[in-house]
Amino acid sequence: MSSKRSLRRQFLKNGAALAGFAAGAISSPAGKLFAADAPSADLHAYGQRSHFENDVRIGSLAMWPIVPGARRDYGFRSPLQDSMGIITPAPLHFIISHGHEPPDIDPREHRLMIHGMVDRPLIFTLDEIKRLPAVSRLHFLECHGNSAAAGPTGEPRKALAATVQDTHGLTSCSVWTGVPLALLLGQVGVQKGANWIVAEGSETGKHSKSIPLEKALDDCLVVYGQNGEALRPEQGYPLRLLVPGWQGINNVKWLRRIYVVDQPYMAMMESTKYPSARLDGKSRWFESEMGPKSVITRPSGGQQLGARGFYEITGLAWSGGGAVRRVEVSADGGRTWKDAQLQQPIAPKAHTRFGLAWTWNGEEAVLESRCTDDQGHVQPTLAGLNKFWGIDADYYRLPPATADMGNFNAIQPWRVSRDGSVSNALL
């Protein structure tokens, strides 16, 4: 479907980066190019954004077959550079489906079966699930490969010209509405000896993922709503699993089955694709929880400062371990830090918006942000992460490998040059 479109997007993006200079304001790499698609639907019936607004996800779904030269499905990235507040609009929420198109599911036909080590296996219709007491919760979703500087997506992420969409676009945040999985598991009666669930989707390939029962009973949700309306097809319509704070791969879309079992089932993705590499040849598997992380979205890579003077440095912080407690911002590459203001609401395992007033004096500056969560965990520097992994900066200059270091959450530096241009200063 999309190799042509993604090429067009790449073209638009590059063109916009060249054309995106403006004085006295921060201009975005996505720019504000005129969109060719004129509004056609009745905006009074179902609204659309203004045709002056044209941010899009960037990615490629070229898996079957792979178009030579096209990027594989390493995700459609969300345009964080223009994000406002903490909610990602559903049509801009990042997507990874491992090359599988969203199935076209009639909600009246959809069923969720819960079975295995349970007293009473049950099949639910969507209507029945909607009749159960619902909750709505703010949660981020992030791919474990988001911002990975090594591995197959390392090149565009490391590029000087990388935007925050390139570097961090595989995270998004929504208000999710659904039923606690614990409630559904209570209905079927989990048996003694059960320790895990296997969640399974309905797409071609039927992605399946093992999740510990403690997590399933703790805060997992079976959701049908996103930001006040039904899930979008590419987000799992009509039903998906939400596993707050854990690697995106757990959040099975088009959910059709929960199988209660005694041990992890070692499905293909979890046992062969998602373990993180160690230099001794061993792999860490089921790392699961995403660490404390933050990124400045304005000013960020590819943007352009105008005249010197006041700017608000703003960005997003989140942690799979809990709520964001503190975000510090540095304008001198991490030598000195100031506490940023955190905007309400601050929810556990959700994007949190931070901001700090800053006066640009026209000199070079390196902007960084650092998140601390309510577990006391602090977002590491790249050097800190490298030390933990036993690698040095040269590691990131190696050719792309099939293995990578997941859950990359190092501090992201953006360099503001004297001409006001902003570039990626990770390496």
Add this chain to the structure above:
Amino acid sequence: MRCFRFWPALAVISLAACTTAFPQAPNYGNLGRTPSKEEIQAWNQAIGPQGKELPPGSGTAKQGQEIFANKCAACHGPAGEGSQLAPRLVGGRGALNIPTPSRTLANYWPFATTIWDYINRAMPPKQEGSLSASDIYALTAFILYRNDIIPEGQVIDATSLPKVKMPNRDGFIPQRLEDIHDLRARGCGAGHCP
């Protein structure tokens, strides 16, 4: 517990009754219906390392060779060497303790049951579900044999498949499946595990 708060004087005698009068999980009536055994069997495609759910049937590498040529070789290559369209399934048994390791089925996959499970749920693309259980046993046997993991004549079935030890089974931290679930006990924190 709620019973004690509401009726402290009757706590002792009402304790037993309370568990039924106030069950822990609220009763949402008859929401959901009980699936038949056949429905569960039809849906239950997940195969774990113990292989408990593996269906009847069997196959050998020799039988798998022909199915592979017809159903898999177009994308995975005539000898399973991989192509632009699909990953390598045979060979590539290089080292993993180098900075840019190549992860292949032969040098990386920890469980042979995963091969059966993944073929069954996902292969071939756009014809998922078209292979019989014995076809999948035969394909699994073919892939394992070509990677020198089983002898050519070995019959792969529900009993023998879970017993196949993959070369990299011990290459994961933590190694024991029962140790995986507890991130804190594993020393994981801030998004990373040792």
